Amino acid sequence: MKFTKASLLMIACGLPLYYNCLPIAAFAVQKTQVQSTNPKPDGLISQGFKPPKRKGPPVSAGGATRGTVCIQGKQLVTPLTPANKWGLTLAQRPQFFWYLPVSSAKTAQFLLLSEADKKILYETTLSLPNRPGIVSYTLPENAPALEINKTYRWSLVLVCDSEDFSTNPRFESLVERVQPEASLSQKLANADAQKLPAIYAEAGIWYEALSAIAQQRYSNPRNVHSMLGWRQFLNSVGLNAIASQPLLDCCQAENSASK
Structure with missing residues (x-):
């Protein structure tokens, strides 16, 4: 039957x-x-950053310091980097991000140094916004291009006291430029902008992953998926405390010089 x-x-x-x-x-x-009718969206909704294994000596980058009383509250000026303050990039001139707390400082000193000999390769003074949030700065064309397989130190100093820089809040982080593997280059060439953050994050390319997902937030600031992806990405490297901070349109260089 x-x-x-x-x-x-x-x-x-x-x-x-x-x-x-x-x-x-x-x-x-x-x-x-x-x-x-509700498929899982593309992007970084469930994607955290996958840190790569670093070759060579241990990372040694100075942590954030509070400095003078120009910073209000308990939060510090903080680089958006993994916990060990080191990250990879594919770019000759990458984009750097940091969190700016409530502060009376109007400018900051940005420096790029060679990690091998601590020589200053580029420095500039940046105008800062008058409210707290996450800001960024991309190395301009007149800055030296990062060389492949070399590590650089980037540093930011809030200019609270123009007479005594030793008391000013600061931090240091490391960036290393690498050559992408052929498989990664192929994935990037065939991917749309929505999938780029996940590809970079899976490959351990910190600075491009951060820039790509930040661009999604810049383009769609009210989009829930981009907001969740941004927070998940930062939470995966221990930046929970600043993951909900707004992205600000900053920063412009007042002057710059290559060494």
Whole structure:
């Protein structure tokens, strides 16, 4: 005998209970329809950063310091980097991000140094916004291009006291430029902008992953998916305390010089 879905339902439930089973069946159908019409979105919603293994000596970058009273509250000026203050880039002139707390400082000194001999390669003075948030600065064309397989130290100093720089809040972080593997280059060439953050994050390329997902937030500041992806990305490297801070349009150089 060939059973239909309706007859199987009658056997399973029994005739007296047939009508009591209908809501359950309807709910199952409805649940399936909801799941099929709400696919998991692309991007970094469930993607954290996958830190690469670093070759060579241990990372040694100075942590953030509070400095003078020009910073209000307990938060420090903080680089957006993994916990060891070191990250990879593919770019000759990458984009750097940091969190700026409430401060009376109007400018900051940005420096790029060679890690090998601590020689200053580039420095500039940046104008700062008058409110707290996450800001960024991209090395300009007149800055030296980062060389492949070399490590550089980038530093930021809030100018609270122009007479005594030793008391000013500061931090240091490291950036190393690498050559992408052929498989990574192919993935990047075939990916749309929405998938770039996940590709960079999986490959351990910190600075491009951060820039890519920040660009999604810049383009769609009210988009829930980009906001969740941004927070998940920062939380994965221990930057939970500043993950909800706004992205500000900053910073412009007042002057700059290559060494």
